[in-house]
Amino acid sequence: xxxxxxxxxxxxxxxxxxxxxxxxxxxxxxxxxxxxxxxxxxxxxxxxxxxxxxxxxxxxxxxxxxxxxxxxxxxxxxxxxxxxxxxxxxxxxxxxxxxxxxxxxxxxxxxxxxxxxxxxxxxxxxxxxxxxxxxxxxxxxxxxxxxxxxxxxxxxxxxxxxxxxxxxxxxxxxxxxxxxxxxxxxxxxxxxxxxxxxxxxxxxxxxxxxxxxxxxxxxxxxxxxxxxxxxxxxxxxxxxxxxxxxxxxxxxxxxxxxxxxxxxxxxxxxxxxxxxxxxxxxxxxxxxxxx
Amino acid sequence: xxxxxxxxxxxxxxxxxxxxxxxxxxxxxxxxxxxxxxxxxxxxxxxxxxxxxxxxxxxxxxxxxxxxxxxxxxxxxxxxxxxxxxxxxxxxxxxxxxxxxxxxxxxxxxxxxxxxxxxxxxxxxxxxxxxxxxxxxxxxxxxxxxxxxxxxxxxxxxxxxxxxxxxxxxxxxxxxxxxxxxxxxxxxxxxxxxxxxxxxxxxxxxxxxxxxxxxxxxxxxxxxxxxxxxxxxxxxxxxxxxxxxxxxxxxxxxxxxxxxxxxxxxxxxxxxxxxxxxxxxxxxxxxxxxxxxxxxxxxxxxxxxxxxxxxxxxxxxxxxxxxxxxxxxxxxxxxxxxxxxxxx
Amino acid sequence: xxxxxxxxxxxxxxxxxxxxxxxxxxxxxxxxxxxxxxxxxxxxxxxxxxxxxxxxxxxxxxxxxxxxxxxxxxxxxxxxxxxxxxxxxxxxxxxxxxxxxxxxxxxxxxxxxxxxxxxxxxxxxxxxxxxxxxxxxxxxxxxxxxxxxxxxxxxxxxxxxxxxxxxxxxxxxxxxxxxxxxxxxxxxxxxxxxxxxxxxxxxxxxxxxxxxxxxxxxxxxxxxxxxxxxxxxxxxxxxxxxxxxxxxxxxxxxxxxxxxxx
Ligand SMILES: Nc1ncnc2c1ncn2[C@@H]1O[C@H](COP(=O)(O)OP(=O)(O)OP(=O)(O)O)[C@@H](O)[C@H]1O
Ligand SMILES: [Mg+2]
Numbered sequence: 001x002x003x004x005x006x007x008x009x010x011x012x013x014x015x016x017x018x019x020x021x022x023x024x025x026x027x028x029x030x031x032x033x034x035x036x037x038x039x040x041x042x043x044x045x046x047x048x049x050x051x052x053x054x055x056x057x058x059x060x061x062x063x064x065x066x067x068x069x070x071x072x073x074x075x076x077x078x079x080x081x082x083x084x085x086x087x088x089x090x091x092x093x094x095x096x097x098x099x100x101x102x103x104x105x106x107x108x109x110x111x112x113x114x115x116x117x118x119x120x121x122x123x124x125x126x127x128x129x130x131x132x133x134x135x136x137x138x139x140x141x142x143x144x145x146x147x148x149x150x151x152x153x154x155x156x157x158x159x160x161x162x163x164x165x166x167x168x169x170x171x172x173x174x175x176x177x178x179x180x181x182x183x184x185x186x187x188x189x190x191x192x193x194x195x196x197x198x199x200x201x202x203x204x205x206x207x208x209x210x211x212x213x214x215x216x217x218x219x220x221x222x223x224x225x226x227x228x229x230x231x232x233x234x235x236x237x238x239x240x241x242x243x244x245x246x247x248x249x250x251x252x253x254x255x256x257x258x259x260x261x262x263x264x265x266x267x268x269x270x271x272x273x274x275x276x277x278x279x280x281x282x283x284x285x286x287x288x289x290x291x
Numbered sequence: 292x293x294x295x296x297x298x299x300x301x302x303x304x305x306x307x308x309x310x311x312x313x314x315x316x317x318x319x320x321x322x323x324x325x326x327x328x329x330x331x332x333x334x335x336x337x338x339x340x341x342x343x344x345x346x347x348x349x350x351x352x353x354x355x356x357x358x359x360x361x362x363x364x365x366x367x368x369x370x371x372x373x374x375x376x377x378x379x380x381x382x383x384x385x386x387x388x389x390x391x392x393x394x395x396x397x398x399x400x401x402x403x404x405x406x407x408x409x410x411x412x413x414x415x416x417x418x419x420x421x422x423x424x425x426x427x428x429x430x431x432x433x434x435x436x437x438x439x440x441x442x443x444x445x446x447x448x449x450x451x452x453x454x455x456x457x458x459x460x461x462x463x464x465x466x467x468x469x470x471x472x473x474x475x476x477x478x479x480x481x482x483x484x485x486x487x488x489x490x491x492x493x494x495x496x497x498x499x500x501x502x503x504x505x506x507x508x509x510x511x512x513x514x515x516x517x518x519x520x521x522x523x524x525x526x527x528x529x530x531x532x533x534x535x536x537x538x539x540x541x542x543x544x545x546x547x548x549x550x551x552x553x554x555x556x557x558x559x560x561x562x563x564x565x566x567x568x569x570x571x572x573x574x575x576x577x578x579x580x581x582x583x584x585x586x587x588x589x590x591x592x593x594x595x596x597x598x599x600x601x602x603x604x605x606x607x608x609x610x611x612x613x614x615x616x617x618x619x620x621x622x623x624x625x626x627x628x629x630x631x632x633x634x635x
Numbered sequence: 636x637x638x639x640x641x642x643x644x645x646x647x648x649x650x651x652x653x654x655x656x657x658x659x660x661x662x663x664x665x666x667x668x669x670x671x672x673x674x675x676x677x678x679x680x681x682x683x684x685x686x687x688x689x690x691x692x693x694x695x696x697x698x699x700x701x702x703x704x705x706x707x708x709x710x711x712x713x714x715x716x717x718x719x720x721x722x723x724x725x726x727x728x729x730x731x732x733x734x735x736x737x738x739x740x741x742x743x744x745x746x747x748x749x750x751x752x753x754x755x756x757x758x759x760x761x762x763x764x765x766x767x768x769x770x771x772x773x774x775x776x777x778x779x780x781x782x783x784x785x786x787x788x789x790x791x792x793x794x795x796x797x798x799x800x801x802x803x804x805x806x807x808x809x810x811x812x813x814x815x816x817x818x819x820x821x822x823x824x825x826x827x828x829x830x831x832x833x834x835x836x837x838x839x840x841x842x843x844x845x846x847x848x849x850x851x852x853x854x855x856x857x858x859x860x861x862x863x864x865x866x867x868x869x870x871x872x873x874x875x876x877x878x879x880x881x882x883x884x885x886x887x888x889x890x891x892x893x894x895x896x897x
Contacts, residue, residue, distance in 0.1 A: 037401070083588065086592075094392075099533065099591060103530070103533075104584065106581075106583065113573060113577045114571075114573075117573070224405075266405070266409065277399065278386065278389075281395070460752070463751065468737075468745035468750075468758055472738060481689065482721070482727070484709050484713070485689065485709050486801075487713030488746075607766075608767070
């Protein structure tokens with residue numbers, strides 16, 4: 001029983017990491033209407049940049065994390081402007097957009113390895129012993145991860161509901177043509193969406209690295225389909241759905257370790273993904289006209 | 292001389308097997324528009340299952356573990372490998388070929404690849420984990436005993452024949468009404484459905500046929516080398532196949548051949564002999580992947596139809612008297628028909 | 636009275652908050668050409684999608700030849716001879732015009748894997764026959780010269796023709812045409828109308844024609860079903876409908892009246 005409760009705690013941490021990542025992917029998908037298969041590589045970019053800023057350049061960790069986050073957003077925006085949007089403007093079919101992002105992932109992953117090698121890294125932060133809160137037990141880092149995720153989710157909510165940018169993003173997500181004809185500067189909104197999506201990916205990568213403590217450039221790579229699982233679970237392009245999806249996948253995968261080896265965590269996510277696709281492909285919160 | 296002959300044989304076998312991979316992917320993507328982002332997993336399935344069917348029972352004292360170990364004759368084991376790979380294609384298809392966006396299929400293939408890779412690598416009771424399988428029984432051993440190159444050259448002929456069969460098969464499929472249905476589905480699946488064809492079935496067929504063909508290539512690979520470990524089927528390998536198809540030209544099997552020659556043989560071989568950088572043992576493979584990824588992107592930008600574009604269908608036909616060749620004569624009561632009707 | 640080939644009963648379908656079809660019923664008699672008209676957004680295309688099985692209605696039944704097909708997938712309905720065209724042309728862009736036609740004929744020998752591989756002689760022969768047949772159809776639609784063009788390279792008007800020629804090639808018994816004349820030159824409209832009548836008379840194809848051009852409707856349709864706001868508003872001959880106040884208010888009124896010219 002205690003193990004079970006402990007795992008619920010870990011589930012909360014994993015869900016926090018995933019929520020950043022799935023919301024970032026989902027926001028971008030909603031606006032641009034294609035899946036970015038290079039998204040997993042953006043995690044690596046964020047995680048490694050934060051390492052460079054903190055370990056090599058000796059910035060305080062919070063500053064390094066902030067810089068890593070923002071730089072990943074910039075990378076995402078630059079790639080979108082330089083590569084993806086030109087392809088989209090040429091009206092390449094969805095097929096080709098997907099292959100291009102898939103190709104990008106190979107390029108980025110290998111560039112990261114060229115710069116950082118295949119070693120394991122650790123952020124220069126003190127490892128605290130776990131604190132016990134009720135039945136749960138968290139390290140300081142894990143508590144921070146949860147806090148960061150909560151703040152970020154509130155931030156995304158405020159962005160979408162209170163700001164002009166956020167409202168424009170939602171409008172474009174619902175109906176691109178309508179949004180364009182009602183005078184939204186879709187190009188600009190798209191650019192910002194890529195930036196925000198990249199920031200969330202970078203931040204997600206950093207908190208992932210904090211959580212697993214010791215990481216490689218490609219530690220985020222295999223997480224890509226777990227993120228997809230959360231996004232599809234929530235209903236593709238549905239931001240709040242993605243949060244819900246992250247919570248469900250995070251909880252389910254961690255709780256499953258009470259019963260089976262944790263080596264199969266990802267397999268559980270895969271099973272959820274498959275069940276979802278077979279039974280309710282439109283997601284828990286279906287989006288109009290998508291899927 | 293012996294060395295060179297052996298090398299040439301290896302090049303030819305590589306060329307033939309890559310042709311087979313690319314033709315397999317071509318049937319999935321070029322014909323039917325199925326995005327398979329884990330081609331190489333099907334190769335591994337074919338290879339591994341061939342291995343565990345053909346090898347004798349695992350000798351546990353040597354710390355090598357694998358399932359089955361049935362010691363079947365190699366042709367039967369080959370069949371088993373191919374069936375296994377086709378079955379994986381069928382399973383993936385069952386999940387992802389329902390009427391879903393093509394993103395979903397791509398995601399499912401990617402997820403399958405990640406999963407199988409982790410499962411086969413981490414679990415050393417299945418296929419000996421990360422160290423992989425070695426000393427896999429090779430065919431023709433009883434014939435080729437005299438000279439090290441003899442096996443290689445027998446295998447060149449064997450893989451060449453297999454490739455030829457696959458090639459003829461793929462071309463017949465392309466020209467057939469079934470192939471035409473596949474290509475129509477690639478263009479617009481809903482429309483094909485609304486004309487009374489079960490597009491799910493046709494796509495599933497393309498998925499399974501493609502998987503089977505890639506599986507054949509996998510069996511050939513492990514037969515020739517006699518070993519395979521997960522390091523031999525990373526995502527980068529899937530890209531080599533994609534790059535070959537896109538550079539060569541999708542939906543054209545000649546393109547598949549040109550592509551595998553350019554990418555899988557010439558590019559891969561040319562980069563093999565660049566000396567290692569001692570401080571960066573992975574630098575060269577990393578750079579190679581960067582270039583392959585870049586190649587995929589650039590070829591879609593500059594020449595999406597590839598070096599050898601899809602051939603326009605032409606039919607032997609009896610010439611028809613084109614009564615409207617001069618525009619439309621006003622043959623209808625009250626009709627004032629003008630050539631403007633076909634504003635070309 | 637002729638027998639109904641198609642009947643829709645109490646169809647309802649909503650997209651999110653939009654009630655696209657709201658309890659709509661009508662029937663189509665075999666061997667007729669019926670127009671389905673109504674203002675923009677009336678739910679006509681949605682109805683075509685429901686009849687052809689692209690959408691499944693929230694409520695109601697689609698009855699084909701007296702059989703309830705509401706839960707039957709679209710490709711099975713098509714195998715029963717119920718075919719449709721799309722309001723926005725959906726040609727197979729990277730297939731030639733000729734191939735666009737060849738692909739839709741059902742029951743070809745080479746459509747199964749076994750047939751494709753082992754009965755090549757047979758399907759090659761069959762294809763030859765189909766090519767001749769397709770060329771004939773293309774010729775009637777003035778597309779013969781374009782038969783070896785990729786369909787994606789044609790002009791908008793030509794694509795409409797391919798859409799129609801393709802449907803003819805598929806040998807329908809009941810053909811739903813969603814605005815086949817939109818974007819087609821006036822001269823050609825007349826030709827198309829003529830072909831529709833010909834197919835109807837000679838092969839007995841039943842047509843349901845979604846059309847805004849009331850001149851065409853007047854010329855070729857024996858009966859008109861009017862839809863508005865997702866409901867069936869009226870049906871009858873166009874002349875009858877012209878004196879129907881509800882129809883005038885909903886549809887024929889305002890600018891549309893000029894177009895009718897009455
Ligand atoms: N896929 C869809 N998702 C959401 N709303 C839809 C969808 N299809 C149709 N609608 C809505 O349903 C209503 C009926 O649309 P429909 O296309 O059937 O009209 P129509 O009679 O064919 O109009 P038109 O003459 O413009 O073609 C419209 O309000 C439309 O916006
Ligand atoms: Mg319409």
